[in-house]
Amino acid sequence: xxxxxxxxxxxxxxxxxxxxxxxxxxxxxxxxxxxxxxxxxxxxxxxxxxxxxxxxxxxxxxxxxxxxxxxxxxxxxxxxxxxxxxxxxxxxxxxxxxxxxxxxxxxxxxxxxxxxxxxxxxxxxxxxxxxxxxxxxxxxxxxxxxxxxxxxxxxxxxxxxxxxxxxxxxxxxxxxx
Amino acid sequence: xxxxxxxxxxxxxxxxxxxxxxxxxxxxxxxxxxxxxxxxxxxxxxxxxxxxxxxxxxxxxxxxxxxxxxxxxxxxxxxxxxxxxxxxxxxxxxxxxxxxxxxxxxxxxxxxxxxxxxxxxxxxxxxxxxxxxxxxxxxxxxxxxxxxxxxxxxxxxxxxxxxxxxxxx
Numbered sequence: 001x002x003x004x005x006x007x008x009x010x011x012x013x014x015x016x017x018x019x020x021x022x023x024x025x026x027x028x029x030x031x032x033x034x035x036x037x038x039x040x041x042x043x044x045x046x047x048x049x050x051x052x053x054x055x056x057x058x059x060x061x062x063x064x065x066x067x068x069x070x071x072x073x074x075x076x077x078x079x080x081x082x083x084x085x086x087x088x089x090x091x092x093x094x095x096x097x098x099x100x101x102x103x104x105x106x107x108x109x110x111x112x113x114x115x116x117x118x119x120x121x122x123x124x125x126x127x128x129x130x131x132x133x134x135x136x137x138x139x140x141x142x143x144x145x146x147x148x149x150x151x152x153x154x155x156x157x158x159x160x161x162x163x164x165x166x167x168x169x170x171x172x173x174x175x176x177x
Numbered sequence: 178x179x180x181x182x183x184x185x186x187x188x189x190x191x192x193x194x195x196x197x198x199x200x201x202x203x204x205x206x207x208x209x210x211x212x213x214x215x216x217x218x219x220x221x222x223x224x225x226x227x228x229x230x231x232x233x234x235x236x237x238x239x240x241x242x243x244x245x246x247x248x249x250x251x252x253x254x255x256x257x258x259x260x261x262x263x264x265x266x267x268x269x270x271x272x273x274x275x276x277x278x279x280x281x282x283x284x285x286x287x288x289x290x291x292x293x294x295x296x297x298x299x300x301x302x303x304x305x306x307x308x309x310x311x312x313x314x315x316x317x318x319x320x321x322x323x324x325x326x327x328x329x330x331x332x333x334x335x336x337x338x339x340x341x342x343x344x345x346x
């Protein structure tokens with residue numbers, strides 16, 4: 001492969017290595033399983049490559065990647081059908097030990113509770129939390145990606161945190177009997 | 178935002194997103210290689226198109242050059258393989274297209290297609306007699322643009338009048 005193409009490919013691979021995890025987390029929040037999330041990522045990658053043509057095919061910034069991933073997710077949602085999607089989600093939450101966040105790093109019980117609580121947030125709350133906490137986006141960027149106002153983005157974020165805090169509190173109470 | 182929510186934020190940040198599986202990462206990296214490779218193919222294709230465009234422009238430039246050189250009705254024609262020249266003869270060397278443009282001359286040849294006697298002309302106040310011959314000349318030039326590597330062959334036809342001094346009648 002010629003040098004320039006090779007450099008470009010290397011830049012995208014570095015970008016994938018750096019941003020892939022957080023984007024996959026978002027993709028996972030819009031799909032039924034990890035494999036579908038990875039399919040979504042791959043589709044988004046191809047679309048992003050096309051979108052970046054006018055910028056010399058340099059790797060995209062993260063907000064754009066989220067926007068494209070969101071579009072891919074919406075297409076995915078339409079294909080799957082919302083009812084089926086929800087049913088499958090419920091089954092998977094209970095039947096499979098498949099989590100969006102890596103459980104190898106944090107071992108304590110509270111982290112486990114928190115992870116479960118994030119997964120059970122509504123889609124709208126979870127995507128804001130995902131973009132803010134793990135994507136590192138500002139409220140302005142989140143607003144742009146989700147086509148909502150900054151205030152709405154900030155409100156959803158705060159509400160999501162409150163929900164998580166309540167869930168965590170309940171889980172702790174249950175644990176303590 | 179109160180301290181308990183900030184503490185929760187920090188706790189969430191400590192959770193690490195699950196990464197791509199090794200298999201999928203490999204697949205996506207292969208896809209990236211494919212996309213980058215295809216880009217190079219597209220560039221080559223664009224280069225070819227550009228080269229053709231450059232060649233066309235080159236021909237246009239040379240036509241303009243020959244047309245403006247001496248005001249004669251020169252034409253650029255395609256090579257006719259069936260064409261048999263009357264004779265090859267170096268009649269004279271004028272400036273070539275390569276002299277005016279940054280082109281490398283690969284070959285240059287002129288051939289005389291026909292010669293016509295145009296009669297006598299007295300010059301220098303009648304002291305010297307010349308006989309004029311008109312030649313129909315075809316010049317064939319192969320030029321290469323070093324930047325693009327594309328070569329074109331330019332054929333031009335024009336008429337030249339050559340006086341020949343007559344030393345004795």
